[in-house]
Amino acid sequence: MMPIETVVAAALALTGLLSSSPARAVPQERSARVDALEWQAREAARDAARRDREERMYEEGQEALEEGRWQRAVERFTVVAQEKSTRSDAAMYWRAYALDRLGQKAEALAAASELVKAYPASKWINDAKALALQVRQSSGQAVRPEAEADEELKLLALQGLQHSDPEQAVPMLEKILSGAQSPRLKERALFVLAQSHSPRARQVLANAAKGGTNPDLQRKAIQYLGIHGGRENRDLLAQVYEASPDVDIKRRILRAFAVSGDRARVLAAASAEGSAELRAEAVQQLGVMGAHDELWQLYQKEQTADVKKRIIQAMFVGGNATRLVELANSEPNIELRRAAIRNLGLMGSSKTGDALTALYTNEKDLETRKTIVQGFFHQNNAEQLVAIARKETDPQMRKELVSRLSLMRSKVALDYLMEILNK
Incomplete structure (x- = not known):
C-alpha cells in the first residue's frame, strides 16, 4: 500500500486542488480606525498573556511554599514582584516570608521593608509588619526543624477542633490569621x-471575606463560604x-454562588449586572450549573454579541445540543451562528452529527460551510466528511474536505483518498 502522504498528495493533485490560485489582493490603505482597532486588539492580547503569566508564576510560588x-518560591515571587501588577505586593510579602x-x-527584613515603602496602602502591610517583628525576634537563629513539626501539630490540632468544638478555638484562630504564619x-x-x-467566628470570617485581611485570605474566605x-x-x-468594587472578587463570589447552588443570585447577576465581564462570568457559571432554561431566556434578552457568545459556550458546557442546533439554524448574526456550529462540533x-450534516446541506455561505467541516473534523467523523465530499461540486469546498480527510488517520478517509486515485 502507498504511504499515506503519497496518497494524499496524489488525491489533491487529481482533484485539481494543488493548482495555484491568485492571492487575494490585500488593500494597501486601511482606515485609521481599523489600524487603531487592530492595535488595541494586539495590546489586549499582550496584556492578557502577561496577566496569565503572572498568575501562573504566583500560583507556582504558592505551590512551592506548600512544598517547602x-x-x-523566592524565584517565582521575585518575578511577579518586578512586574508591578495587582499581585506585586502579595508577591513581595511571600518573597520575604x-x-x-x-x-x-537580613534579606527577609529588607523585602518586608520594601513592601511597606512601595505599597503603603497595601492590604499586606499588617502581614509584612508582623513578619518583620517575627524575623527580628528570631534574628541570629537558624530556622529550627522542630518549627516545621510544630506547624504540622497545629494543623492536626485545627483538624481536631474542626470535628469537636471549633467555637472554643476562635481567639486562637484570629491570632493565626493576623500573625506571620504559613x-x-x-x-x-x-x-x-x-x-x-x-457569632464571633462569623464576624471574623465576614471580616476576612470583606477584605479585612490580606487579599489571598479574602479569596480563600469567599471560596470556603x-x-x-x-x-x-x-x-x-x-x-x-x-460592597466590593473589585471585579476579581465579584467574579470569585459568583463562582462561590455556583458552588453553593445559589442559582437565583447567579441568574440575577447574569441578567442585571452592569459589567459585561461579570455578566459573562455569571453566564459561564449558569452553564456549569446546567441552567438550560435560564440561559435560553438570557440569550433572547441579551444585546451584547460577546456575552451572547459566552451564553453559547455555556450551553455547550451544560450539554444543551438542542438549543445550539436551533441557534445554528435560525440565529441572524452570522458570527453567532458560527459560534453555535463550532460548539456543536x-x-x-x-x-x-446528523444536525451538522443537515446544516451543511442547506448552508450557502462558504465560511460557514467550512466551520461545519471543521466540526466534523473535531469529531473525527470521517464517515460524514466522505459522505458530503461525494456530493460536493464546489472546487474550493472539495479542497477543504479532502484536506481535512488527509489529516485523519482513518480507514474510511484513506479508502476515499485511494478511490480518488483509482478513478
Whole structure:
C-alpha cells in the first residue's frame, strides 16, 4: 500500500486542488480606525498573556511554599514582584516570608521593608509588619526543624477542633490569621471558622471575606463560604458582592454562588449586572450549573454579541445540543451562528452529527460551510466528511474536505483518498 502522504498528495493533485490560485489582493490603505482597532486588539492580547503569566508564576510560588521549596518560591515571587501588577505586593510579602524560611534574615527584613515603602496602602502591610517583628525576634537563629513539626501539630490540632468544638478555638484562630504564619495554616484556620456557627467566628470570617485581611485570605474566605453553603454564608457573600468594587472578587463570589447552588443570585447577576465581564462570568457559571432554561431566556434578552457568545459556550458546557442546533439554524448574526456550529462540533458526533450534516446541506455561505467541516473534523467523523465530499461540486469546498480527510488517520478517509486515485 502507498504511504499515506503519497496518497494524499496524489488525491489533491487529481482533484485539481494543488493548482495555484491568485492571492487575494490585500488593500494597501486601511482606515485609521481599523489600524487603531487592530492595535488595541494586539495590546489586549499582550496584556492578557502577561496577566496569565503572572498568575501562573504566583500560583507556582504558592505551590512551592506548600512544598517547602523556599528558594523556588523566592524565584517565582521575585518575578511577579518586578512586574508591578495587582499581585506585586502579595508577591513581595511571600518573597520575604520564603527568605525568612531560608534563614536569610537580613534579606527577609529588607523585602518586608520594601513592601511597606512601595505599597503603603497595601492590604499586606499588617502581614509584612508582623513578619518583620517575627524575623527580628528570631534574628541570629537558624530556622529550627522542630518549627516545621510544630506547624504540622497545629494543623492536626485545627483538624481536631474542626470535628469537636471549633467555637472554643476562635481567639486562637484570629491570632493565626493576623500573625506571620504559613499560608497553609491560615487557610486551615479559615476553613474551621467557615464551619462554625458562633457569632464571633462569623464576624471574623465576614471580616476576612470583606477584605479585612490580606487579599489571598479574602479569596480563600469567599471560596470556603461557597463550599460550606447555607443561607447565612450566601447572604454574607451577597453583602460582599454588593460592597466590593473589585471585579476579581465579584467574579470569585459568583463562582462561590455556583458552588453553593445559589442559582437565583447567579441568574440575577447574569441578567442585571452592569459589567459585561461579570455578566459573562455569571453566564459561564449558569452553564456549569446546567441552567438550560435560564440561559435560553438570557440569550433572547441579551444585546451584547460577546456575552451572547459566552451564553453559547455555556450551553455547550451544560450539554444543551438542542438549543445550539436551533441557534445554528435560525440565529441572524452570522458570527453567532458560527459560534453555535463550532460548539456543536465539539460535542459527540452521536449527538450532533446528523444536525451538522443537515446544516451543511442547506448552508450557502462558504465560511460557514467550512466551520461545519471543521466540526466534523473535531469529531473525527470521517464517515460524514466522505459522505458530503461525494456530493460536493464546489472546487474550493472539495479542497477543504479532502484536506481535512488527509489529516485523519482513518480507514474510511484513506479508502476515499485511494478511490480518488483509482478513478
